[in-house]
Amino acid sequence: MTANGLYEEIIIAGFGGQGIMLTGKLLAQTAMQAGKEVTYMPSYGAEVRGGTANCMVIISETKIACPVVAKPDSLIVMNKASLNKFGPRLKNHGLLIMNSSLIDTEPQLDETIEIISIPADELAVELGSQKSANMAALGAYLQKRAYLTADQAGQALPNVLAKRYHKTLPLNIKALQCGAEFTKSCCKV
Amino acid sequence: MKTVFQRTPTLKDCPTHYCPGCGHGIAHRLIAEVIDELGIRGSTIGIAPVGCAVLEYDYIDVDMIEVAHGRAPAVATGMKRTNPDKIIFSYQGDGDLASIGAGEILHAGHRGEQITVIFINNAVFGMTGGQMAPTTMADQITATTPKGRNVAEEGYPLCVSELLAVLPGVTYIERCALSTPANIRKAKKALKHAFELQINKAHGLSLVELLSSCPTYWRMSPPDATKWIDNKMTKVFPLGRLKG
Amino acid sequence: MTEKGQTSIGTEERVLMCGNEALAEAAILAGCDAYFGYPITPQNEIPAYMSRRMPEEGRVFVQSESELAAINMVFGASATGKRAMTSSSSPGISLMQEGISYLAGAELPAVVVNVMRGGPGLGNIAPSQSDYFQATRGGGHGDYRTIVFGPSSVQEMADCMSLAFELADKYRMTAMILADGFLGQMMEPVVLKKRPSPELPPKDWALTGAKDREQNIVRSLWLGEGVLEDLNFKLDDKYKQIQKNEVLCEQYEVDDAEIIVVAYGIAARIVSGAVTRAREEGIKVGWIRPVTLWPFPTEQISKAADEFRLFLTVEMSTGQMVEDVKLAVAGKAPVVFYGRPGGGVPTVDEILDKIRQLTIRHKTQDSRLKTQDKR
Known part of the structure; x- marks a missing residue:
């Protein structure tokens, strides 16, 4: 946050197939529909095939100058390799959303960093498909940061999800809400 | 007095820059005659090659473009796709079509572009000074094969028409010779057929290969050059319809 | 991004698009008649987008066999008076230089997009700005220039497009969008609107078939003594006009x-x-x-x-x-x-x-x- 209000830099990372790009696009689309300025930058080319995938999202109340995220305010990591790679870049007082289903170690990060450890894969499997683990993680993030809601993301989802996957909309929307609920329950004061 | 022959209107009334005995002049006349006989002057766009025929637009009175060496089939693709009702023909020599432009002609044929290609095969690069072409005959002496084309090192004459004939996108291929009056009449018939296919929107590419003499770089008199086409070249490049 | 967002195109509404796709849609809005291209990262979204959208609009898309062929297809379509474009990334743009030089010599309009990546050689696929010399100095052989835009946002990628087609037609030359992998891949909100086109000179030079008129010839070969020199001076005058009028x-x-x-x-x-x-x-x-x-x-x-x-x-x-x-x-x-x-x-x-x-x-x-x- 700056004097002008919201300014949030996010990195979302995982391995290919976890829906990392879709998660980033959905976050950007939701923010844009809410009238905010956004940039979204995916990793691209050969590196995304089978390897790690990541994207950078910036959300701001005012025009975004530099779209490059060097040190994110928030980090959503879906596997261990991504935590190892991007964890050290997280800003002090930042937010880490980590998929504890696939990360079995405690992250060694600055103590000012807030950590939400969500078993995203397990939650998604319970709902019906492991594939919506990304949505659960995003739901958890949105609930924590609270500048957008999981419901808003659910409304924006048809705009970023290719039509041939629209039959999965109800499940993904449920996963978004489930992630949000998880944050609510674990972050009760 | 009875008129037995007159210049067809689409062939311009001017002297050409071609050497005595060169086949390009005959090929130009045949194309112009076919265009007039089919009444397509107003809808035809021609593509001149790089090579001796680069100034073709000075002789054939239709809209024409001059393009980079070998790229005529790609240029023709761009024209025909955006102007499906126009008649597009390219005129390419063997250096142009069989050497530097081998990729472009192969893929235009492969895509089945609805264009007409006139391929002049005189077994040599003419304009640059008589160097070896892919179509140069075995043992033929050229500026770059001073001891004759050594097939062990420089390859055999490349029969592009035969290669293209196997492509489903190629509708019609015929090889003719600009040697005797009878052969020239056959060549005109083939050219007309190739244009008609395009006019009738037949699928695919039509190509007429014309064996053509280059007395200058064959180091022969024009009459000997004509005989060389019939006696030597047709042995490697047999005449007739290869497809369609 | 595939099916979504189309309803918003042509309105004031913001859509989230990557630079490559925004630029492609802007080209369609700018009246691009034909797109010819060959795959290369990081601009593959452009041909993919065009392969879907151009036929929807009744226009031409061809995936060429090489960048050499692509630029020559542009050359052919442009010679008939159509608005034609291609796109590529650095190594492919090197291959296109032959055609770009011929376009300059023949004074044909064309729009070329270079979504730059690292070089020399195969380099990598990461964003780079290392083709500046090539783009701004002409790039191919001969004494010529191309108009070059260096957009810095997804919106500007789109906005440059209609301007590129306009200036290409106005001056009968190549206009190039010099973007990079970052801009091509990055998504930002963009408003895609048709821009009113100013009056442009008629394309009476175009090859449309010599029906009831003298033949038109499009050429870059000038063998007569002093003729090419005259052409070079004429081109230079044109370039000076552009330097005076078109700086942004x-x-x-x-x-x-x-x-x-x-x-x-x-x-x-x-x-x-x-x-x-x-x-x-x-x-x-x-x-x-x-x-x-x-x-x-x-x-x-x-x-x-x-x-x-x-x-x-x-x-x-x-x-x-x-x-x-x-x-x-x-x-x-x-x-x-x-x-x-x-x-x-x-x-x-x-x-x-x-x-x-x-x-x-x-x-x-x-x-x-x-x-x-x-x-």
């Missing part, structure tokens, strides 16, 4: 600046972030962003150099545009360079550090000059 450039807080940072494209976005932070620290710094890279904003930079200032040029290369900055500054002020080549993307912190260092240098030099003045 953006300036920010230049008036009181002691340091001026010059950058284009995505590097300019990063620079603007650094400049804002430097201003917060009280450093008097501004930036100049050339939007057209050729014609280059020589006058604007020269004017800025009339007062004593330091110039910092930031590029994602080892220094190409900096030469144009130096030519514009013409020795009136020091010009320093900061670059990240080979796919390196500078950070705001790196540039901010550079600006801080220059502040110290500026103060020492300035006081030295003042002392000299007193003597």
Whole structure:
């Protein structure tokens, strides 16, 4: 946050197939529909095939100058390799959303960093498909940061999800809400 | 007095820059005659090659473009796709079509572009000074094969028409010779057929290969050059319809 | 992104699109009749998008067998008076130089998009700005230029497109969009609207079939004595007109600046972030962003150099545009360079550090000059 209000830099990372790009696009689309300025930058080319995938999202109340995220305010990591790679870049007082289903170690990060450890894969499997683990993680993030809601993301989802996957909309929307609920329950004061 | 022959209107009334005995002049006349006989002057766009025929637009009175060496089939693709009702023909020599432009002609044929290609095969690069072409005959002496084309090192004459004939996108291929009056009449018939296919929107590419003499770089008199086409070249490049 | 968003195109509504797709849709809005291209990263979204959208609009899409063929297909379509374009990335653009030179010689309009990646050779697929020389100096053989745009946002990628088609038609030459992998891949909200087209000269030179008129000839071969020289002078006159009339450039807080940072494209976005932070620290710094890279904003930079200032040029290369900055500054002020080549993307912190260092240098030099003045 700056004097002008919201300014949030996010990195979302995982391995290919976890829906990392879709998660980033959905976050950007939701923010844009809410009238905010956004940039979204995916990793691209050969590196995304089978390897790690990541994207950078910036959300701001005012025009975004530099779209490059060097040190994110928030980090959503879906596997261990991504935590190892991007964890050290997280800003002090930042937010880490980590998929504890696939990360079995405690992250060694600055103590000012807030950590939400969500078993995203397990939650998604319970709902019906492991594939919506990304949505659960995003739901958890949105609930924590609270500048957008999981419901808003659910409304924006048809705009970023290719039509041939629209039959999965109800499940993904449920996963978004489930992630949000998880944050609510674990972050009760 | 009875008129037995007159210049067809689409062939311009001017002297050409071609050497005595060169086949390009005959090929130009045949194309112009076919265009007039089919009444397509107003809808035809021609593509001149790089090579001796680069100034073709000075002789054939239709809209024409001059393009980079070998790229005529790609240029023709761009024209025909955006102007499906126009008649597009390219005129390419063997250096142009069989050497530097081998990729472009192969893929235009492969895509089945609805264009007409006139391929002049005189077994040599003419304009640059008589160097070896892919179509140069075995043992033929050229500026770059001073001891004759050594097939062990420089390859055999490349029969592009035969290669293209196997492509489903190629509708019609015929090889003719600009040697005797009878052969020239056959060549005109083939050219007309190739244009008609395009006019009738037949699928695919039509190509007429014309064996053509280059007395200058064959180091022969024009009459000997004509005989060389019939006696030597047709042995490697047999005449007739290869497809369609 | 595939099916979504189409209903918003042509309205004031913002859609989230990557630069490659926004540019492709903008080309369609600008009346592009034909797209010809060959796959290469990081611009593959352009041919993919066009392969779907152009047939929907009843227009032409062809995936060519090579970049050589693609540019020559553009050449053919353009010669018949159609608006044609191609896109590629650095190695593919090298292959297209033959055709771009012929387009210049034959005075045919064309739009070419280069979504730059790291080089030389196969390089990598990361964003880069290392084709500046190639783009702004013509690139192929012969004495010619192309109009070059250096957009710095997804919106500008789209906006440059209609302008590129307009200027290409107006001056009968190639207009190039010089973007990079970052801009091509990045998504931002964009408003895609049809821009009203100014009146353009009729294409009476086009090859449309010589029905009831004399033949038209499109050529770049001029063998007669002095004929090509005349053509070169004619082209040069045209290029001078463009330099006079078509320069686009953006300036920010230049008036009181002691340091001026010059950058284009995505590097300019990063620079603007650094400049804002430097201003917060009280450093008097501004930036100049050339939007057209050729014609280059020589006058604007020269004017800025009339007062004593330091110039910092930031590029994602080892220094190409900096030469144009130096030519514009013409020795009136020091010009320093900061670059990240080979796919390196500078950070705001790196540039901010550079600006801080220059502040110290500026103060020492300035006081030295003042002392000299007193003597």
